Every structure is written in structure tokens, then in C-alpha cells.
Amino acid sequence: MTTEVVIKTDKLTKRYGDFIAANEITFEVYSGEIFGFLGANGAGKTTAMKMLCGLSTPSSGDAMIAGFDIYSQTENIKKNIGYMSQKFSLYEDLTVVENINFFGGIYGMSDQNLKLKKDKLIETLGMQKEAKKLVGSLPLGWKQKLAFSVAVLHEPKIVFLDEPTGGVDPVTRRQFWDLIYAASDSGITIFVTTHYMDEAEYCNRITMMVDGFIKALDTPTNLKHQFSATTMDEVFFELARGANRKAD
Amino acid sequence: MRTLKFLLQKEFRQIFRNTMILRMIIAMPIMQLLIMPLAADFEIKNINISVVDHDHSSYSRKLIEKIVVSGYFKLNDYSNSFNQSFQEFQKDNSDLVLEIPQHFERDLMRENSGNLFIAVNAINGTKAAVGSTYLSHIISNFNTDIRLDWLPPQKSNVTPTIEIATRNWYNPFLNYPFFMVPGILVVLVTMVGAYMCALNIVKEKEIGTIEQINVTPIKKFHFILGKLIPFWVIGIIVFTIGLFGVARLVYGIVPVGSLLLMYAFLSVYLIALLGVGLIISTYSETQQQAMSLAFFAMMIFILMSGLFTSIDSMPEWAKWIARCNPVTYFIEVMRMVVLKASGFEDIKKHFLVMSGMAVIFNVWAILNYKKTSS
Numbered sequence: 001m002t003t004e005v006v007i008k009t010d011k012l013t014k015r016y017g018d019f020i021a022a023n024e025i026t027f028e029v030y031s032g033e034i035f036g037f038l039g040a041n042g043a044g045k046t047t048a049m050k051m052l053c054g055l056s057t058p059s060s061g062d063a064m065i066a067g068f069d070i071y072s073q074t075e076n077i078k079k080n081i082g083y084m085s086q087k088f089s090l091y092e093d094l095t096v097v098e099n100i101n102f103f104g105g106i107y108g109m110s111d112q113n114l115k116l117k118k119d120k121l122i123e124t125l126g127m128q129k130e131a132k133k134l135v136g137s138l139p140l141g142w143k144q145k146l147a148f149s150v151a152v153l154h155e156p157k158i159v160f161l162d163e164p165t166g167g168v169d170p171v172t173r174r175q176f177w178d179l180i181y182a183a184s185d186s187g188i189t190i191f192v193t194t195h196y197m198d199e200a201e202y203c204n205r206i207t208m209m210v211d212g213f214i215k216a217l218d219t220p221t222n223l224k225h226q227f228s229a230t231t232m233d234e235v236f237f238e239l240a241r242g243a244n245r246k247a248d
Numbered sequence: 249m250r251t252l253k254f255l256l257q258k259e260f261r262q263i264f265r266n267t268m269i270l271r272m273i274i275a276m277p278i279m280q281l282l283i284m285p286l287a288a289d290f291e292i293k294n295i296n297i298s299v300v301d302h303d304h305s306s307y308s309r310k311l312i313e314k315i316v317v318s319g320y321f322k323l324n325d326y327s328n329s330f331n332q333s334f335q336e337f338q339k340d341n342s343d344l345v346l347e348i349p350q351h352f353e354r355d356l357m358r359e360n361s362g363n364l365f366i367a368v369n370a371i372n373g374t375k376a377a378v379g380s381t382y383l384s385h386i387i388s389n390f391n392t393d394i395r396l397d398w399l400p401p402q403k404s405n406v407t408p409t410i411e412i413a414t415r416n417w418y419n420p421f422l423n424y425p426f427f428m429v430p431g432i433l434v435v436l437v438t439m440v441g442a443y444m445c446a447l448n449i450v451k452e453k454e455i456g457t458i459e460q461i462n463v464t465p466i467k468k469f470h471f472i473l474g475k476l477i478p479f480w481v482i483g484i485i486v487f488t489i490g491l492f493g494v495a496r497l498v499y500g501i502v503p504v505g506s507l508l509l510m511y512a513f514l515s516v517y518l519i520a521l522l523g524v525g526l527i528i529s530t531y532s533e534t535q536q537q538a539m540s541l542a543f544f545a546m547m548i549f550i551l552m553s554g555l556f557t558s559i560d561s562m563p564e565w566a567k568w569i570a571r572c573n574p575v576t577y578f579i580e581v582m583r584m585v586v587l588k589a590s591g592f593e594d595i596k597k598h599f600l601v602m603s604g605m606a607v608i609f610n611v612w613a614i615l616n617y618k619k620t621s622s
Contacts, residue, residue, distance in 0.1 A: 105254030
């Protein structure tokens, strides 16, 4: 693994009035890493991620994403990242192929490249039969896998995944992580938030957010060691116990 | 340009996949143009009249007969007591009460004068005013008739009268739909354009797909153009169906002015109007909010446009609102071009104002559309 830094934040903060959703978070993510972003509901994960994607302007602090400044170069950032939100974000009234074409197209992929990638994607997901079906008619697990594949279609440097496996069955979750590994192998940095502690174990490094602060940042093995726990669940409980914010 | 191509492809696919929208595009202009001009007709007919006849003479009967055969009045009741008729009046069953006093005929014969009493239900001001005018007119005609009956036809006795000859220009038969249909066509295009465009964008906000768009390097004006062009095309289709389908076939309205001029103005108008839809969408988070906002805007646009009421009779401040209203200009242009064959010179001012509005509304919408929330 190279040590090139692709995400670097310095005291990144987001305030909504008196409420501080993300409080001076500082961390670095290295190229090609699978970086897990953990925390209870309302801990500030989504807020932090939206700032990094350029969807939300920070209140204070600095960050560089893929070498671009988070305030002044958001459009450059957007060319270099992929994003998959909590809400399913493909068009349900378009077919699988139409969705792929649309998102590939607006990222400026050439027709040739797009066709190549599209065929490969459909083959990898085994969706040959579903290619001409409306996305709305697919089961959730398939939709999520498709959404991820579309998010990395334009080969971004970093892909942000906001609870990508929420509501998905264990088998599909496993397949989903295979896709993440494949993307990671091809050099894409993965930034993923999750509630599932078994998924946390799949990450290279993880951070734990509690009440808007970063409470821990290390590899899963080191964290378990540090809290003398056998599973990530125990680490999570140990850290989240001090939380004041009620889950929403 | 390539981005725009993909955006348009997507929008058109989504629109044509939505059968509800397709049905609306076809059915709405036809239904509304068939129904609304018939209801929004200011020609007053069927005025209900109560007659209280204390006289029961041949003259009083002649007068009543004359009123009924005029075609404007419907005899609601005929009684001997004012109180009884007044009750009908209070129940809203009659709009006018005509009281013929006792000895009406005798007074008329002996003293050369008779008194009649008219009470008008003025809740509906227009109906009251028109009704009493008609009635006065009929009574004065009746008066002339009896005078002619009595006077021997002597040349020297002919009273000097002024005859007025009126000629109706542009709409010679005072055909009400000729006046209303062009206006209603404008309302239709307005509704389809502003509503559909606003709701479409807000729907993306609600579902969350707009977030996915906002993390892409799409430019704001690309996104807005991608939303504007499809509804611009739909607006033109709706207008065409209304103009050639319903206005021509059903009402026989053939524009006497230039079609090219009309479509040129429509094009500019739609850009301005879709700008309004876009503005609405940037201020609302849910379709419900967008609906309420659009409804509010539409009410003002339509009521302050001179469609139903004359702008000239509005107070000065209201005229200003009407002047800031894009609908006003298009209705004027439509009436001028369809009925009067006005040319470009006549509507140059309208073109200028509408182009200005198109620029203002769309710049406002683009500035207010935020890819990044603060």
C-alpha cells in the first residue's frame, strides 16, 4: 500500500446553530485504503461525509480531497469522487442500462469506454437478463450492488459509501463487500460508513465517531487490542457508552 | 453539450414513461378548453325575476309578457304581496323584484304617469347591474310602445330622437368564446409549464436522486437546461393541441394574425414561465411545498392577468401587479394576434418585457439552485 494521502482533514467542523454535528475532526486517509467510518446514529458520520463530498460547506476547518481544496475546488473534487448515499439514488423509472449510460455520460466518459465498462459491469453483476428492466423492479440487494458499480464506473480516486448495506441480507452483504474489495484492488480508495461491526473488520483502518468527535482511529486489530476486546462489537460498546446524544 | 444530451435523454425517457403525464398533456387542454369557456361566460342570461302585481290590468300583463319574452328573464314567481316575493328574494331564488302598484294602468291613462318599483339583489354585482339595466330598457321600450299607441300618427308630433348605430369590431357577433378561449389557452400552458417543471425537480429532491446529481461535476446551467427544454417542448405541444384541436374545431376560432408571431412569443413566454417553476423548485424541499407555492403563484397570475376582469378598471397599485405578471402580456398578445391580426410592431413592447422576465427568472433560479448546502 502506498502512503499517498488522498483525504486530509484538519479540524473540520459543521455547526447547525448551537448544535455541532461534526467537531474538529482531523484524520488522513491513504490511497487504496478501505477506510471505515463508524458511529451510532446521529454521531455525525453522514454530516462529515457530505462535507467531504462537497455537498455541504464546512463551518470551519480545512480539508483536501484528492489534492483539491474543499472550499474553492469542489467541482474538481466532484470529478474525482464517487458517491453512494443512504437513500437509493439511481433512477427507478429508468432501466439498468439507461442508468449506467446516464451516469457514465454526465461524468464525461467517451461512448467507447462507456460501452466497454457497461458490458463488463453487467457481466460482473450477472445482470444480463435484468439489463433492460426498470431499476425500480429489482430487489434491494441488486439495486445496492448496481448503485455501487455505477458510483465507481468513472474510476474515481475515492468512493464515498454512506451505509451502503442498510437493509440488505447477509449473503448480498458479503457479495457487496466482494465488489468493494475488487474496487479497492483496482486502486480506488474506499470511504465507508456502517453500523455492522462485522463489516468494520473488513476495513483496513477505522475511526469511531461519538457525539461529533473522533474517539478512536486505528486498524481493527489494534483497536481490539487497545480495548482488550475480542470483537469489534465490544469496542463499539466501550466507546459509544459515553455518548450523550440519543440515537434518532 | 454532451452532458446536456445525456440529461435530455434521461428527462424525455422519464416523462414518456409516465403515462399520467402523457394523459395530462393530451387530456388537459381538450377538457379545459371545452369546459371553461362555457362557464366563464359573462353574458348574463336567466335572471330570475319576481313580479308583484297589485294592478292586474291589461297593461301590467302586457309589461310582464314583454319582460318574459325578452329571453333574459325567467319569471320566478308572480304574487300579490311584496312580502311573499321578498322571501323568494331572501332565499336567493330571485335576483330582481318588480312591483307594479295598484292603479298603475289608471294613473297612466289619467295622469300620464305611472310608478314602478324595482328591487335588485346586488350580491352578484354584475348580474344585478346588468339585470336592472335590461329591465329598465324593456320598461322604456314599453313606454315608447304605449306612447305610439296613444298618439295619432301625425308628422308634426314625432318627437326628435337620436338613433345610435353601433358596430362591433374584431368580434362582430360578440361571441364570448372568441374572447375567452385565447386567454384560457394561455392559462393552460401556464399551469402545465410551471407545475410540471417545479414538481419534477422537487421530486428528485424528495427521492434523493438530486444528491447523486450534485456530487457529479454537472454544471448548474446544464442541469437547469436539462429540466427546462423538455417542459418547453411539452408547453408547445399543449398549446398546439389547444389552438388547432379545440379552438379551431370546436369554437371555430381561426387566428387572423401571424402564427409565426404567436409561436415566437410563446417560446419566449415559456422560458420565462419555466423560470418561475424553477424558482419555486429551488425554494421547496417537498412536492407538497412546491404544490402550495405554485398554487399561490398561479392564483395571482391568473386573477391579476386580465383574463376575467379588465385591467383598466383595477386600482393603480393592482395595475402594477398586473404589469409584473407574465400571464398578462401573453393574454394580451393572444387576443391581439388572434382577433386583431396585430403585427410585430404592435407587440414589440410585450416581446421586450417578456424577454426581460425570461432572463430575470432564470438567472434567479440558477443563482438560487445550490449544489452545496451551507
